[in-house]
Amino acid sequence: MRRLVALVVAVLLAPLLGVAEEPQSVLTVTFGERTISLTMEELGALPSYQGMGGFVTSAGKVHPPVEYKGVLLQDLCALVGGIGPGDVVRVIARDGYTMALTYEQVVGGVFDAYDVATGKAVDFPGPLRPVLAYEREGKSLSEQAGGPLRLVVLGAREVVTDGHWWVKWVKAIEIGEAVEPWVLRLEGAITATVDMATFEAGAAPGCHGRSWQDDNGRTWTGIPLWLFLGYVDDEIQHGDGAFNDALAEAGYTVEVVAADGYTVILDSRLIARNDGVLLAYLLDGAPLPGDYRPLRLVGQALEKSSWVSSVVAIRLLLP
Amino acid sequence: MKGKCLVLLLFSLGAMAFPQQLRLLVAGSLMVPFQALEAAFEAQNPGVDVLVEGHGSIQCIRHVTELGQAADLVAVADWSLIPLLMYPTGHATWTLRFASNRLGIAYTPESAYAQEMGQDNWYRILARPDVRFGFSDPRFDACGYRTLMLLRLADLYYGEEVFAGLLEGEFVYPFRLVSYGEESEILVPEVVQPRPGSRITLRGSSVGLLGLLETGDLDYGFQYESVARQHGLCFLSLPPQMDLSEAGLSELYSRVRVHLAFRRFQTVTPAFQGRPIVYGLTIPTAAPHPELAAGFIRFLLGPQGKKIMGESHQPLLPSPEADEPQALPAGVLPP
Numbered sequence: 119m120r121r122l123v124a125l126v127v128a129v130l131l132a133p134l135l136g137v138a139e140e141p142q143s144v145l146t147v148t149f150g151e152r153t154i155s156l157t158m159e160e161l162g163a164l165p166s167y168q169g170m171g172g173f174v175t176s177a178g179k180v181h182p183p184v185e186y187k188g189v190l191l192q193d194l195c196a197l198v199g200g201i202g203p204g205d206v207v208r209v210i211a212r213d214g215y216t217m218a219l220t221y222e223q224v225v226g227g228v229f230d231a232y233d234v235a236t237g238k239a240v241d242f243p244g245p246l247r248p249v250l251a252y253e254r255e256g257k258s259l260s261e262q263a264g265g266p267l268r269l270v271v272l273g274a275r276e277v278v279t280d281g282h283w284w285v286k287w288v289k290a291i292e293i294g295e296a297v298e299p300w301v302l303r304l305e306g307a308i309t310a311t312v313d314m315a316t317f318e319a320g321a322a323p324g325c326h327g328r329s330w331q332d333d334n335g336r337t338w339t340g341i342p343l344w345l346f347l348g349y350v351d352d353e354i355q356h357g358d359g360a361f362n363d364a365l366a367e368a369g370y371t372v373e374v375v376a377a378d379g380y381t382v383i384l385d386s387r388l389i390a391r392n393d394g395v396l397l398a399y400l401l402d403g404a405p406l407p408g409d410y411r412p413l414r415l416v417g418q419a420l421e422k423s424s425w426v427s428s429v430v431a432i433r434l435l436l437p
Numbered sequence: 438m439k440g441k442c443l444v445l446l447l448f449s450l451g452a453m454a455f456p457q458q459l460r461l462l463v464a465g466s467l468m469v470p471f472q473a474l475e476a477a478f479e480a481q482n483p484g485v486d487v488l489v490e491g492h493g494s495i496q497c498i499r500h501v502t503e504l505g506q507a508a509d510l511v512a513v514a515d516w517s518l519i520p521l522l523m524y525p526t527g528h529a530t531w532t533l534r535f536a537s538n539r540l541g542i543a544y545t546p547e548s549a550y551a552q553e554m555g556q557d558n559w560y561r562i563l564a565r566p567d568v569r570f571g572f573s574d575p576r577f578d579a580c581g582y583r584t585l586m587l588l589r590l591a592d593l594y595y596g597e598e599v600f601a602g603l604l605e606g607e608f609v610y611p612f613r614l615v616s617y618g619e620e621s622e623i624l625v626p627e628v629v630q631p632r633p634g635s636r637i638t639l640r641g642s643s644v645g646l647l648g649l650l651e652t653g654d655l656d657y658g659f660q661y662e663s664v665a666r667q668h669g670l671c672f673l674s675l676p677p678q679m680d681l682s683e684a685g686l687s688e689l690y691s692r693v694r695v696h697l698a699f700r701r702f703q704t705v706t707p708a709f710q711g712r713p714i715v716y717g718l719t720i721p722t723a724a725p726h727p728e729l730a731a732g733f734i735r736f737l738l739g740p741q742g743k744k745i746m747g748e749s750h751q752p753l754l755p756s757p758e759a760d761e762p763q764a765l766p767a768g769v770l771p772p
Contacts, residue, residue, distance in 0.1 A: 174645075175465075175491065175492055176465050176491070176492055176493040176496065176577065176578065176641055176642035176644065176645075177463075177464075177465035177468050177490075177491025177492055177493075177642070177644060178465065178468070178491070178642075178644045178645070179490075179491060206627065206628055213503050213504075215499075215503075216699075218627050218628060218699060220628055220630055222630070230640065230641075230645075232648075236648075237648070238648030238651075238652070239640075239645070239648050239649050239652075239654065280640075280641040280645070281641075282577050282641050296610055296626060296627045296628040297626070297627040297698040297699075298610060298613075298624075298626050298627070298698060299613070299624040299625060299626060299627075299696050299697065299698035300624065301615060301622050301624065301696060303615075303617060309617070309620075311622055311694070313622075313696040313708055314696070314698060315696070315697075315707055315708065316708070
């Protein structure tokens, strides 16, 4: 508790420590709706951790340990409420490179360690600490060395860890639940699967993403169902001609299938070009609650009894 | 004559003092043969200093496309990564498929039940409670997601639940297998963490398993044949229906896909379809020494390169081929 108070006081006082110009934020730390931005001065005012660390590349090349100084990742997490078992900490670089660390790694220091000379796996005595470093051998971290902020893994004495944890150019830290992947199966004239990453990319604003507010003021965000029909209703998957209007007007059955096999049957004429029938993956901007995941069929054009949770497949029964 | 000799001498001294540096970014599993190629090429080309740098395949490409580093040649363990990740940004315009490999099981004579291991029972031995085995983390390493494909293909080949039998209950967040008839999707969670006390060990790269096998901390590890043999380990070859080595089995391999929830690189869609293991290389469009790099490829595909690759258990394809032959530098392919 004392440590947490010291951290908060340090963050609050840092701007008063004689900084002439408006310092720029170099790091954001987020947990749910709580976000804190930190300048280099604010980071420097936090309790620091110093230690030795090096890394081994995936090809087995050892970069020998040197001394780093920075802030424990655990302390940064504490600024927005702390990390608990089951949470992951995503460390995000400015070029989008991301690593996810577990509670056991952040708090318990559980990392694979390697011999400094040979690069072979060893049991390292004592915990290892993931640290957001801002100094290397007493100097500010250079751009080339991954600065101004780099994730490093340090020990009380020389240690080498896997290079993929050593994220260069860190700009953000996010705490959240571990993501479990899913796929949506589409069956029609052809078959296809849409995975989580593809769905999320397609649902981006400016792409196919749509939002709709229900009677309770809740906002559902996702992709209109008719776009998925267009993907598999004939051989044309993309572009203006992807959705086969003639086929939909003639009418065919669409089955929306949940993970437990529950199926809702819809008519293609209800869905055709209708942005009011959504496969939603967000509710009020956050991931769907567990019972609804991964996708929920919702929309103003549907009776509420036709809403389907945990959608895993769409089947087109074409004539 | 004397003047000409002096010029040549000065040129030679200059070349020795300021050698041309050829920077090669290669997949970790290519390090052993490429280090041998480096020595042989330098011996044949005084004044050239070859720098071989090993990384994961995606990381090799990322050094050029996202970190903006200069490289004369990029060689990766999955040729399809080059058109996928380098063409859209104009960092490369062709890919030469040049070598193959196979996936199997590395072990030592001291590994538990080593004398019993065979093509028909390996998965039953790995399932024994006193056997420890490992593979590379599928989030970080092609060998890792290829191992998951192998286990699913083994289900289909043996008609038994090899995938579930070896992996179920071993991880905090489970791998999920979704099947539709003959097609399968393997879903890898964002966090891949063996449960405490699990018999399975993961490493960030397949090379990282070697030390554990050598010290007896692991009994078995899924590995490329070339890497296992280069390090003097025993290697159990598996049926071609699952070892991802046969071009003729492309259709079978393609029935398995691996999807990662973990998105390490913004530019990489984390989904991989099963296909034969074929290595690919290219000269990036911004390579500082493209002609020298082309010379290195000629050397690699020539008799000396072929011998070195063969001795490293990393055979060249009988007929290396480019996807865009018209873009290939002249004279790279043997006549």
